[in-house]
Each structure stands twice: as structure tokens, then as C-alpha cells.
Amino acid sequence: MSKDIRIKKGLDIKLVGEAEKTTTDVSLSSVYAIKPEDFHGITPKLIAKEGAEVKAGQALFYSKSDERILFPSPVSGKVVEVVRGARRKVLAVKIAADSKQSYADFGTKDAAKLSGEEVKNHLFASGCWPFVKQRPYDVVANPNQAPKAIFVSAYASAPLAADLSYTLAGKDLEVKTALAALSKLTEGKVHVSIGKTQTTVFDGVEGVELHKVSGPHPSGNVGTQIAKIDPINKGEVVWTVSAQDLVVIGELFLTGKLNITRTVALTGSKINKPQYVTAIAGATIADVVKGNLENDNTRIISGNVLSGTQVKEDGFLGYYDNQVTAIPEGDDYEFFGWNKPVFDKVSTSRALTFSWLTPKKKYDLNTNTNGEHRAFVVTGSYEDVFPLDIYPMQLLKAFMYKDLDEMEALGGYEVAPEDFALTEFICVSKQPHQKIIREGLDLMREELG
Incomplete structure (x- = not known):
């Protein structure tokens, strides 16, 4: 039942570049990477050192807080590099894939x-x-x-x-x-x-x-x-x-085998032929979009346009992602853009904007924020796109000034960054809602457990 x-x-933000229901098998990438940042809140402790031979499914690192939580290699091959950042923080573990894959048997x-x-x-x-x-x-x-x-x-x-x-x-x-x-x-x-x-x-x-x-x-x-x-x-x-x-x-x-092969949607106006491809988690983006990307002033996103992660062609497919989106980079600005009727953008407002007249029209949007960062403006527009029984503006403010009691009382336990992707999209103040929520949740987890 x-x-x-x-x-x-x-x-609903309707964009051009929807994937056609055809699937192409992508050849094996030469290099794969697992990034600890894909697993938010995890402090990695390395198991496989540089030069180690690993099978698909064999652990590369584990969580410092619980040694039982292992993070495996998506392919068999050789660990060629452990990329580190400040204070030797592990940013990525790169594996050169074997031409013929072998799997750990569980x-x-x-x-x-x-x-x-x-x-x-x-x-x-x-x-x-x-x-x-x-x-x-x-x-x-x-x-x-x-x-x-x-x-x-x-x-x-x-x-x-x-x-x-x-x-x-x-x-x-x-x-x-x-x-x-x-x-x-x-x-x-x-x-x-x-x-x-x-x-x-x-x-x-x-x-x-x-x-x-x-x-x-x-x-x-x-x-x-x-x-x-x-x-x-x-x-x-x-x-x-x-x-x-x-x-x-x-x-x-x-x-008995760990097979992290995904059917990935290649989407967006900068993809020549939007379609589905099969790729293994951690694959090089260049191999996933090979021959199918119009790489002229293009923003590549691992995930969707609202909550995905910006990557370069030499970057890697996110561990949880089954979508790669390519849209125009918004690095140009319109003269008096704020003072003209708008026909080619999505807006929830009806002030000189007309997307509400054509609800089925598909748009070719770029990454331009169409405005600068400023203090919160109370318009009541967040509530129109936020279906949870929570006051989004008040919760965002509580997260910004780190009042734990208010964060609890206003519904902090119920939300995740992706829940605020739409409010961020329509925000006239251009505030980074998802970043605010992520930092607030990290504080709650640290202080309240």
C-alpha cells in the first residue's frame, strides 16, 4: 500500500540539456580518485600507502572515529599518489587502474x-x-x-x-x-x-x-x-x-564483489549530446565527457546545478554522484541588467520578470549570480519554495550567529545543505545558504553530539 x-x-527549474535515454559505455579511466571531502565529517587514516597494489573493494583508508568504517578503492590498480593539503590533510588518493579489473571477494x-x-x-x-x-x-x-x-x-x-x-x-x-x-x-x-x-x-x-x-x-x-x-x-x-x-x-x-559502476547522466547546454554513460565512482571527468563537451567558458559540475560540486576536466566524479552538468560560466555582466525586463531567466518574482508566463519553457542559464553579496533582505520569498515546516530565514540567521538553543528550537536537526539550495538560488541577498547550513550543522554535531 x-x-x-x-x-x-x-x-522546478527547467534547463536545456536533458539527457536522452541512451547509454554509452565509457572506457576505463587511467586514474581514479577517492576524496575524503566527499564523506563530510570523516577524518581519514590511511591504510594503503603510495605504491601499494589494491583490488576493487580493498580499503584505502578508514574513519578515525570508528575503525570499522572503511573507504574502498573503486578499481583495482596501484596507488600512485596521496594528495595532501595544509597540515598534511589528505585531499585525495589516486589509483592507476589495471586494464583488467580484479575484485576483492567478500x-x-x-x-x-x-x-x-x-x-x-x-x-x-x-x-x-x-x-x-x-x-x-x-x-x-x-x-x-x-x-x-x-x-x-x-x-x-x-x-x-x-x-x-x-x-x-x-x-x-x-x-x-x-x-x-x-x-x-x-x-x-x-x-x-x-x-x-x-x-x-x-x-x-x-x-x-x-x-x-x-x-x-x-x-x-x-x-x-x-x-x-x-x-x-x-x-x-x-x-x-x-x-x-x-x-x-x-x-x-x-x-560478493563491490562494483561502484554508475549510470551517469551527462546534462546541460554545454554537453554536445546529453545522454547517459556508465562510469565508475571516482573516474576522471575528462574520460566521462570525452568528445562530448563544449569546453568554451564552461562550468563543469559533478552533480546537479543547485547542490553539485564544481570540478575541472582533470577532476574526478564525486563518490555519490550520478550526474555531470556543464553550463556556461557566468563571468559577463549586463549593463543596467537590474533595470530591464527579463525574459531569459527564471524568477519567482513578477517584478519585470516573465518566466511565470511560460512555465514549461526551458532556459539556458549561466552561473552569474546577477547581483552582489549583501545583508539579508526580508522578502518572504524563501517560504514560497521551502516546503518544510520551518522558518528558513530565522534558521539561517541562527546558524550564522551560532545560537545553539535557537538552532535546535528552529529545526536544525531536520535540515541538510541541499534543503536550502532553492532558497539560495532565489536569494536577492546572494547569501551562501548551503555553506551557512553546513557550518552550522558541523557546530551542532561538535557541541551537541
């Missing part, structure tokens, strides 16, 4: 016959635990805290996001196996959210509570779904797993 969730507040398991502790240990040993994240704080889950529920969002509503119905097609067995394993990790429910008109591999899956979601972005954000289904109170924890990572976990139980 499914339960419908209808989101009314939000904003053994096949029947999730239905395992206890919760046995499932957890299998995820630890194989390096799959980082796929399990937690709210509050939006970090890799603390295995010592029992979650009241587990949430999976199988509905992507972000601009140009990969169509999960397409990318998960044919992965029924892997998905069902992963959900059976996850159900052993909580005494509560496993909630799966899909699009209202979406036909997916989740139809008919037993042991989960299925929800059908409709409405504008951020209806696909797992934080929005948690708020509508089972909000987080102080002292409570929920775990989240992305739909694409269910395939990795399911394949681990079925084959």
Missing part, C-alpha cells in the same frame, strides 16, 4: 537469513557502510546509534537530474536484496518514495512502505520526504540511502 505525498511549495550472503549485526558487519568489511548516511547532520551514519527509520528517495526532482526509472531498470533483484538487508538494520520502517506517475523497480517490493510523491522540486529531496512522513525530533536518528547505491549494496550480497 502506498501513501501519497503532495508538495505544493517549491520551484562472499555471497542471503540477507533474509542474516541478523542485523551480521548485515552491518558485512557492510563494514566490504566498504559499503559510507553509502548509509544519517540525519541529523547529513554525514556517514554512526553505527552505534539505532535509527528509528530508514529512508530511500527514488524520485529525483533536481534540475536535469538522472531519471531513476531509467537508470535502475533491470536492477530489480539487486534493489530487493538491498532493501531486505536494510530492513534488518532498524526496528522501524523502511520508507521508499517514488514519483506519483513513475513505474519503477520498487513496485511490489515487500517489507517497505511505499510513498508516491508529486510536486515541484525539492519534492525529490529525502529531507522533504522525511519531514512529511516521520519528522526528526531531538535525540532521534534516521538513516538514508540513495536509490543508486541500493544497486551497489544488492550486488555485494548477490556476488
Whole structure:
């Protein structure tokens, strides 16, 4: 039985460059990289030194706070470089991939016959635990805290996001196996959210509570779904797993191998032929977009335009990302741009802007902020695109002046940076909302645990 969730507040940003439903296999990159910054809040302790030979699935480093949480190599090969920053902070571990891949064997398991502790240990040993994240704080889950529920969002509503119905097609067995394993990790429910008109591999899956979601972005954000289904109170924890990572976990139980191969959407107006490609997490961006990128004043983003990470061609695909977006770099400025009618931009305001007249029009937007950083202006516009039962402006201010009591009282436990991506997009003050929320959550985690 499914339960419908209808989101009314939000904003769909329609951009040109949506991926066509064709998939091309990308050849193996020569170099892959795992970046500890992809796992926010983790202090890495290296296991594999430079020159070490590793198999796919073999641990490269572990978390200083819990030695059981391992971070594996996505490919077999040789560790060629450990990139370090200030105070010898580990920024990336680079692996030169073998031409023929070999995998560490973790053994096949029947999730239905395992206890919760046995499932957890299998995820630890194989390096799959980082796929399990937690709210509050939006970090890799603390295995010592029992979650009241587990949430999976199988509905992507972000601009140009990969169509999960397409990318998960044919992965029924892997998905069902992963959900059976996850159900052993909580005494509560496993909630799966899909699009209202979406036909997916989740139809008919037993042991989960299925929800059908409709409405504008951020209806696909797992934080929005948690708020509508089972909000987080102080002292409570929920775990989240992305739909694409269910395939990795399911394949681990079925084959005993860790295979972090993703179906990645190449999107945006600067991609010559927007389509899907298969690539392994940590692949070099140049290899993922090879021959398909118009690299003329282009911003490349690993992820979506609202919450993704800017990368260069010699950068690497993010560990959790299944989308690469390329859009024009906004480094030009319009003369008197603030004082002219606007027809080619998205706006929630009707002051000399006309995107509201053509809700289905697709835009070729660049990265220009169309204004300068200034103090918060109270317009009431944030509430129009923010569906959580929270005052976004007040919470942002509490996070900025670091009042822990107010941060708690105003809903700090419920939010993640991506929940504020839309308010940042429409912000007339050009404030970095996601950065403010991330720093505030880090402070809460440090001070309140």
C-alpha cells in the first residue's frame, strides 16, 4: 500500500540539456580518485600507502572515529599518489587502474537469513557502510546509534537530474536484496518514495512502505520526504540511502564483489549530446565527457546545478554522484541588467520578470549570480519554495550567529545543505545558504553530539 505525498511549495527549474535515454559505455579511466571531502565529517587514516597494489573493494583508508568504517578503492590498480593539503590533510588518493579489473571477494550472503549485526558487519568489511548516511547532520551514519527509520528517495526532482526509472531498470533483484538487508538494520520502517506517475523497480517490493510523491522540486529531496512522513525530533536518528547505491549494496550480497559502476547522466547546454554513460565512482571527468563537451567558458559540475560540486576536466566524479552538468560560466555582466525586463531567466518574482508566463519553457542559464553579496533582505520569498515546516530565514540567521538553543528550537536537526539550495538560488541577498547550513550543522554535531 502506498501513501501519497503532495508538495505544493517549491520551484522546478527547467534547463536545456536533458539527457536522452541512451547509454554509452565509457572506457576505463587511467586514474581514479577517492576524496575524503566527499564523506563530510570523516577524518581519514590511511591504510594503503603510495605504491601499494589494491583490488576493487580493498580499503584505502578508514574513519578515525570508528575503525570499522572503511573507504574502498573503486578499481583495482596501484596507488600512485596521496594528495595532501595544509597540515598534511589528505585531499585525495589516486589509483592507476589495471586494464583488467580484479575484485576483492567478500562472499555471497542471503540477507533474509542474516541478523542485523551480521548485515552491518558485512557492510563494514566490504566498504559499503559510507553509502548509509544519517540525519541529523547529513554525514556517514554512526553505527552505534539505532535509527528509528530508514529512508530511500527514488524520485529525483533536481534540475536535469538522472531519471531513476531509467537508470535502475533491470536492477530489480539487486534493489530487493538491498532493501531486505536494510530492513534488518532498524526496528522501524523502511520508507521508499517514488514519483506519483513513475513505474519503477520498487513496485511490489515487500517489507517497505511505499510513498508516491508529486510536486515541484525539492519534492525529490529525502529531507522533504522525511519531514512529511516521520519528522526528526531531538535525540532521534534516521538513516538514508540513495536509490543508486541500493544497486551497489544488492550486488555485494548477490556476488560478493563491490562494483561502484554508475549510470551517469551527462546534462546541460554545454554537453554536445546529453545522454547517459556508465562510469565508475571516482573516474576522471575528462574520460566521462570525452568528445562530448563544449569546453568554451564552461562550468563543469559533478552533480546537479543547485547542490553539485564544481570540478575541472582533470577532476574526478564525486563518490555519490550520478550526474555531470556543464553550463556556461557566468563571468559577463549586463549593463543596467537590474533595470530591464527579463525574459531569459527564471524568477519567482513578477517584478519585470516573465518566466511565470511560460512555465514549461526551458532556459539556458549561466552561473552569474546577477547581483552582489549583501545583508539579508526580508522578502518572504524563501517560504514560497521551502516546503518544510520551518522558518528558513530565522534558521539561517541562527546558524550564522551560532545560537545553539535557537538552532535546535528552529529545526536544525531536520535540515541538510541541499534543503536550502532553492532558497539560495532565489536569494536577492546572494547569501551562501548551503555553506551557512553546513557550518552550522558541523557546530551542532561538535557541541551537541
